[in-house]
Amino acid sequence: MTLEALAALSGAAGLTPGQADHMVENAVGVFGLPLGVAMNFVVNGREVLVPMAIEEPSVVAGASFMAKLARAGGGFQATSSEPQMIAQLQVLDLKDPDEARRRVLDHQAEILAEVDQVDPVIAGLGGGARDLEARVLRETAIGPMLIVHLIVDVRDAMGANAVNTAAERLAPRLEQLTGGRVHLRILSNLADRRLASARCRIPVSTLAFGDYSGERVRDGIIEAWAFAEADPYRAATHNKGILNGVDAVVIATGNDWRAIEAGAHAYAARSGRYTSLSRWSTGSDGGLEGELEMPMALSTVGGATRVHPAARAALELMGVRSARELAEVIVSVGLAQNLAALRALATEGIQRGHMGLHARQVAIAAGATGEMVERVAQRMVEEGLVRIDRARELLEGPSAAAGPRSETKA
Ligand code: MEV
Secondary structure (H helix, E strand, O other), X not given: OOXXXXXXXXXXXXXXXXXXXXXXXXXXXXXXXXXXXXXXXXEOOXXXXXXXXXXXXXXXXXHHHHHHHHHOOOOEEEEEOOOEEEEEEEEEOOOOHHHHHHHHHHOHHHHHHHHHHHOHHHHHOOOEEEEEEEEEEOOOOOOOEEEEXXXXXOOOOOOHHHHHHHHHHHHHHHHHHHOOEEEEEXXXXXXXXXXXXXXXXXXXXXXXXXXXXXXXXXXXXXXXXXXXXXXXXXXXXXXXXXXXXXXXXXXXXXXOHHHHHHHHHHHHOOOOOOOOXXXXXXXXXXXXXXXXXXXXXXXXXXXXXXXXXXXXXXXXXXXXXXXXXXXXXXXXXXXXXXXXXXXXXXXXXXXXXXXXXXXXXXXXXOOOOOXXXXXXXXXXXXXXXXXXXXXXXXXXXHHHHOOOOOOOOO
């Protein structure tokens, strides 16, 4: 990496208040997050270092450890669909919505050609308008309406600007064709034509640790997954664990994590019942097999990915050459993160691994600096008592540290 990129990643030369002022309104400064690098990832045969911006302890360690287990089974195999985004146009005040729908579909080729004229840049890069869909929503709170989907291949852009512009330009033509009134013109975050998926296979012997056999860990993970598959209350937490990994890389690379979150949850509910985004099973050789598929609307060329020095450096560190390749790495991280959570939950519980890092945060919050952070944290973990009042006692000195303990255990 260049020294400039390293300085950006270290925080020494990250986003300046001046740059921030060009990005949002009323900027008064910039906001930092820890940036960790997950290790051991092999995605489609390529070693990749994964930058993760996240405030939560254990996430970077969990991803790195599970990537190491997956490496024993050949790493992650990931694929992605063409980068197609959906723009929605809502057509109201139609006398005959079905007839309007037919007219739109009859003029599909001509409409798509018009859209490509509006954005020759994307078309020049190999993207452009690909498809048109039209649905009548018969029963809404205000009566029937026609919804037209314009599908655009946005290449390495996230695509919001491209498809929103295309939808706005297309609106007068749709009004002319249908005789209706086009109301909303906006992308859909349920980007189900822009999916990324990852698979991994963990040899069963690799899963064994302590008193836990590999078979027991594997079966425990599958039992945990089955719970999420059947129950929305558990699925929400299960998917949150996936998004711990996904969002951290999305944020580190300057991408829109709200769009990813919205897409993930809507995709998880696509059957009409909210469920797990991932799937775990036993392979024919007895190993643990996992897969994850979710929408991935990402950019490697526009917006903050280019303006934010640390986001640029993060992309450089990963060595990804396209938004699709970035999506394939990120979905692999999501699968690894899910495995980390399920493995911990299915065996010794989540708190044990969490406590060491959590204790450091508690120590810092109590005022510890330098080597005292580790000393106070270690002591609290040994005592099984991770609380700010105990951290303060320990910081006040040896006599206070040996003094009376609080009642509750962490
Ligand atoms: C915590 O941030 C994420 C987990 O709750 C995920 C899960 O329960 O699967 C550990």
